[in-house]
Amino acid sequence: MTTVTTDEATATVLELLPEIGGIGDAELRSAVTRIWVNAWQSSVWDELAHVPKSPELPTKRTLITHTRAVTRIAGHMVDVESEMHGVTISKDETLAAALLHDVCKLHEFERDTGDDDAGEGGGSGDNAGGRNGGRPGARFSRIGTIYQHGFLGAHWMAREGLSEDMIHAVIAHTPLSAVVPKTQEAVIVHYADFVDSDVQLLDAGRTLFCKRRK
Numbered sequence: 001m002t003t004v005t006t007d008e009a010t011a012t013v014l015e016l017l018p019e020i021g022g023i024g025d026a027e028l029r030s031a032v033t034r035i036w037v038n039a040w041q042s043s044v045w046d047e048l049a050h051v052p053k054s055p056e057l058p059t060k061r062t063l064i065t066h067t068r069a070v071t072r073i074a075g076h077m078v079d080v081e082s083e084m085h086g087v088t089i090s091k092d093e094t095l096a097a098a099l100l101h102d103v104c105k106l107h108e109f110e111r112d113t114g115d116d117d118a119g120e121g122g123g124s125g126d127n128a129g130g131r132n133g134g135r136p137g138a139r140f141s142r143i144g145t146i147y148q149h150g151f152l153g154a155h156w157m158a159r160e161g162l163s164e165d166m167i168h169a170v171i172a173h174t175p176l177s178a179v180v181p182k183t184q185e186a187v188i189v190h191y192a193d194f195v196d197s198d199v200q201l202l203d204a205g206r207t208l209f210c211k212r213r214k
């Protein structure tokens with residue numbers, strides 16, 4: 001577990017994720033912040049900014065920049081769909097779900113030091129520790145291989161008393177989920193995640209999410 005204090009962690013989360021400030025409801029803003037703080041404090045990651053977006057992407061692609069991009073894209077999508085089609089979409093709930101859609105990765109990934117005793121997810125090749133400007137690479141943790149992606153974030157959201165709809169948006173965001181988005185907010189989070197993920201995957205020469213079956 002990281003040794004960062006709650007005050008330090010809260011300040012860092014708010015600094016690294018300024019999009020939290022875009023949530024109008026103060027209680028929801030605090031809940032989203034607390035979930036990130038608790039997830040980080042109970043994780044193996046000393047530097048929140050160094051947690052990668054994915055073990056299959058270069059480590060410069062971080063969870064923080066992905067989360068920020070998805071949240072901003074989702075916010076714009078809410079504005080466009082509301083204006084063009086008069087659809088009622090909760091911007092606060094969309095932003096909160098976007099901010100939390102991948103927070104579970106703090107526990108689904110662990111540092112890849114290049115040791116031979118790599119977990120089931122295996123090492124991440126050139127992401128091995130010490131060769132990325134001091135940023136450790138990542139591999140899937142045991143939790144990352146035995147829990148459905150998104151489950152932990154949804155669990156933390158339920159523990160904070162967040163709405164079923166926001167939890168649904170997190171559960172449904174991933175193509176790994178059998179749950180199809182059933183709210184406008186969940187549709188938007190799903191596609192906002194696809195856009196940012198596929199832009200990065202294309203850049204890295206990997207298979208796009210939109211072309212994966214599972």
Ligand SMILES: [Fe+2]
Pocket residue numbers: 101102149173174
């Ligand atoms: Fe995800």
